[in-house]
Amino acid sequence: MNIKENLAYIKSQLPAHVTLIAVSKTKPLEQIQEAYEAGQRDFGENYAQELAEKETLLPKDIRWHAIGHLQTNKVKYIAPFVHLIHAVDSSKLLEEINKQALKNKRVIDCLLQIYIAKEETKFGFSFEECEGYLKTEDFQKLKNIKIVGLMGMATNTNNDKQIRAEFNSLHAFFQKLRREPETSNLKLETLSMGMSSDLKIAIEEGSTMVRVGSSIFGERDYSK
Numbered sequence: 001m002n003i004k005e006n007l008a009y010i011k012s013q014l015p016a017h018v019t020l021i022a023v024s025k026t027k028p029l030e031q032i033q034e035a036y037e038a039g040q041r042d043f044g045e046n047y048a049q050e051l052a053e054k055e056t057l058l059p060k061d062i063r064w065h066a067i068g069h070l071q072t073n074k075v076k077y078i079a080p081f082v083h084l085i086h087a088v089d090s091s092k093l094l095e096e097i098n099k100q101a102l103k104n105k106r107v108i109d110c111l112l113q114i115y116i117a118k119e120e121t122k123f124g125f126s127f128e129e130c131e132g133y134l135k136t137e138d139f140q141k142l143k144n145i146k147i148v149g150l151m152g153m154a155t156n157t158n159n160d161k162q163i164r165a166e167f168n169s170l171h172a173f174f175q176k177l178r179r180e181p182e183t184s185n186l187k188l189e190t191l192s193m194g195m196s197s198d199l200k201i202a203i204e205e206g207s208t209m210v211r212v213g214s215s216i217f218g219e220r221d222y223s224k
């Protein structure tokens with residue numbers, strides 16, 4: 001596994017407007033450092049405590065992305081420094097992020113996770129729930145978060161047509177929401193979709209941010 005070569009290869013496939021998040025969950029510090037030395041600055045992690053620990057030990061100019069399902073009681077670990085939270089899947093979680101951001105005297109950028117997969121285990125808002133929620137006063141009064149885009153995960157399937165249709169529907173919804181006026185805590189710019197297995201389709205369907213782990217660092221071993 002040559003991390004530097006993998007990064008260079010993936011970057012060569014990405015249009016200039018697409019940001020690459022290197023997903024380093026379960027990976028050791030040395031491998032993150034290696035990617036850092038190759039010029040990578042955006043890293044994604046799923047587990048709040050792992051993310052917070054790595055942040056203390058690695059260079060300060062890394063932009064840390066919390067990418068997976070986040071439990072409300074874990075927000076406090078990452079609130080002081082996190083660059084972007086990708087998977088905000090409930091109003092309760094967003095309210096807690098707002099509270100912790102206020103405590104840290106900052107505004108935390110977030111993406112709302114939209115449920116597009118045909119699987120029962122995935123988290124997120126439906127299109128209707130998302131549109132409804134953004135119109136509520138409960139949302140509009142949150143001053144220490146900013147919704148800067150949407151995130152979605154396609155069904156885990158080999159059916160490329162299905163994956164494409166799911167990403168396409170999210171992109172269309174993103175474009176629709178973007179036609180609404182911006183507010184102080186809503187400014188949609190980022191569409192986070194695509195990982196190692198469906199990167200190419202995601203880019204063709206309008207992704208602006210991809211989260212790539214195994215194609216950079218190799219398969220993960222959860223047994224350790």
Ligand SMILES: *Cc1c(COP(=O)(O)O)cnc(C)c1O
Pocket residue numbers: 023025046067068069195196197211212213214215
């Ligand atoms: C682990 C993970 C990724 C990266 O997955 P790979 O298949 O290794 O590229 C992307 N997004 C989320 C939310 C993840 O949990």
